Amino acid sequence: MTILVTGATGNTGRHVVAELLSKGEAVRALSRDPRRAAEILPAGAKLVAGTHTEPGSLGAALDGVTGLHITVTAGVAETGPELVRRAVAAGVERITILWGGYVGPAETAVAESGVAWTRLEPQEFMSNALTWRESIRTEAVVREPFDLPSAVVHEGDLGAVAALALTEEGHGGRAYNLNGPEALTTGDRVKLLAAALGREIAFEQIGGAAAVERLLREGVSRADAEYVVGWHADPPEAARIPDGTVGNLLGRPARTFGDWVTEHADRFRAGISPMSS
Incomplete structure (x- = not known):
């Protein structure tokens, strides 16, 4: 094949x-x-x-x-x-x-x-946190519109499910909702990242209107910006509630956000100093 x-x-x-x-x-x-x-x-x-x-x-x-x-x-x-x-x-x-x-x-x-x-x-990838790198590096802050729970999924788990479906029988005609093993708010994820980096990181909720304007400044169309921010304002149940699909398909636990942070911490450390004790 x-x-x-x-x-x-x-x-x-x-x-x-x-x-x-x-x-x-x-x-x-x-x-x-x-x-x-x-x-x-x-x-x-x-x-x-x-x-x-x-x-x-x-x-x-x-x-x-x-x-x-x-x-x-x-x-x-x-x-x-x-x-x-x-x-x-x-x-x-x-x-x-x-x-x-x-x-x-x-x-x-x-x-x-x-x-x-x-x-x-x-529904939402763990790797979306990579968009926080610059504000963490320069200001030690993460700014997002809302603080609602999301069962973010590890992109590596998606890769494993795709490979499974492409190489094994039994997955034809199926649509798989793929999310992670725990529902974490944005603030929860910021805390896990701060602990791994050994520094304080503030979290600021900026609201939907400011988030739309930020995306417009980045070149995103208004329709796309409003869609993305609207999704985060009211995430569907499929995003909020872990359903175990990844673990059931792969025969192992889905990877956690803590796992993801351990793998990617060095990408956030570049150019910053650890918090002094």
């Missing part, structure tokens, strides 16, 4: 690549910049130049591929259906798709493709 992974260098795609390689699968990693991908991805993946937002350019990348992992990113809602058609025509037999937060054109095309498919529906 040869599996093509789109978004291969992203926060989740790199984990899909690593998990597939650990299973001994032949992996093609799709990236706009294969040279950079070589620095990020584990050895063993065949690097392929391209992007899934331009399906017409992926003829060679799809040649001989029997499995496909799609990450829905900006632009894929429009190009996803064509990508799926080309993949099926090329002989792809299994598809996993990491949804964009709702069932849109790409997700629908996968479900109607006629091949075995699995939709991965994570």
